[in-house]
Amino acid sequence: MKTPFRLGAYLLGLAVVFGGAFSAGGAIGATRPAPADIGHPAHVNPSQAEQKTEHLPGGLQVSQDGYTLNPELTTVTPGEQAEFRFTVNGPDGRAVTGYETEHDKKLHLIVVSRDATAFQHVHPELSAEGVWSVPLTLPEAGAYRVFADFVPHGGEGLTLGAELYAPGDYTPRPLPAPSRxxxxxxxxxxxxxxxxxxxxxxxxxxxxxxxxxxxxxxxxxxxxxxxxxxxxxxxxxxxxxxxxxxxxxxxxxxxxxxxxxxxxxxxxxxxxxxxxxxxxxxxxxxxxxxEQPAAAPTATADHGSGHSASNQARS
Incomplete structure (x- = not known):
């Protein structure tokens, strides 16, 4: 039987889970940097740093390539509509006001519960000052991830992510079984x-x-x-x-x-x-x-029959 618990305890559990996930990064395809020479401090120039992060999937970072996602609020009451407002600040530190239209919209906002069961895809409105806003209702208590998917004017497509919380008693739902x-x-x-x-x-x-x-x-x-x-x-x-x-x-x-x-x-x-x-x-x-596809079986040469065939050929 599942027992509801407070969101604070859940978030502490998340820290443990994700800490373990980082330690096991190699098992899920993450690339670890080689340890620095213990006798010398590590020096990484900006181009090297960009090379290390550019392979990451989208949404794992709140900042990338000089752009930062800045929500005005990170906590909402579950079941109640809230005006979710945010900016995307550019390399100059100011709110971005110019966006390219991609898939019919200038920005796509995805909201997903941390247990990957609740999902919303909404399209905020942009003010002249660069503030995005959209009415948003989180269905129940828990931790959520918001993703801003956009293309800044003259730039490359980015997906930035941030945390959003709905405090209260929360029971994580099990992941639905794989199904087609x-x-x-x-x-x-x-x-x-x-x-x-x-x-x-x-x-x-x-x-x-x-x-x-x-x-x-x-x-x-x-x-x-x-x-x-x-x-x-x-x-x-x-x-x-x-x-x-x-x-x-x-x-x-x-x-x-x-x-x-x-x-x-x-x-x-x-x-x-x-x-x-x-x-x-x-x-x-x-x-x-x-999953990786099953490797094709490797043919094993029958050395005995090979020698026999060679002998027959010579005879």
Missing amino acids: TATVDGYTIRLDGALTPGTVSRLTAEISKNGEPVTDLQPYLEAYGHLVALRVGDLAYLHVHPDGVPGDGVTPAGPGITFYAEVPSRGDYRLFLDFRHKGAVHTAAFTVRA
Whole structure:
């Protein structure tokens, strides 16, 4: 039986869990720097530092490449709507006001519970002063991660992450078991394809309703679907790209939506698929395990028969 406990105790547990995760980083694909010469202090120039962090998946850092995510609040009352306001400060220390439009929006805000079960994808409004704001309701007590996915004007795409808390009694939910089928709002979604660490993987979501394939999906964020992939444990945010463009005369409006994703390590991932049909956006969730493919068996030469064949050839 599960017993609810206070969020403070949960956060202490998180510190222990993530501390252990860092110590076991090699097991999940993290790269550890070589220890510095004990007789000399380590010297790392800025270009070396950037090389060490540029390979990290998105969302693990609150600051990257001179840009910093600055929420005005980090604690909200669960179940009550709050105005979530934040800025992205640029290399000059000022709030960024210029953004490129990416997937129909200047910024995508993703909110996920630390147990990777609750998910929201919202789009804040930007003021002339560079302050983003959006009404936000956290469904229940717990720890959450917010991700700001954006492209600053003239720059490269970034995903920055920060913590958000809803105090109160909290019972972490178990991770849903890996499954390639999800149901939501009367729709059934089957996910085909495998996640292979270190390579680009092709995934296709097949959507049906009442046993019939859905062939009239509507565009959502300039595609027939939007997929967010998060690594369970640290919630590393992975960019996933849809295949095709609605209205290009080639991409069908269902039932299949194809995506390309690259995961950095083995383990479990949570995938959240948004799609639009009949004017409403629906979100399906999957737990998918990324594994290395089985190595092909190596043929072993039969030296005895080889010698026999050679002898026969010579004879």
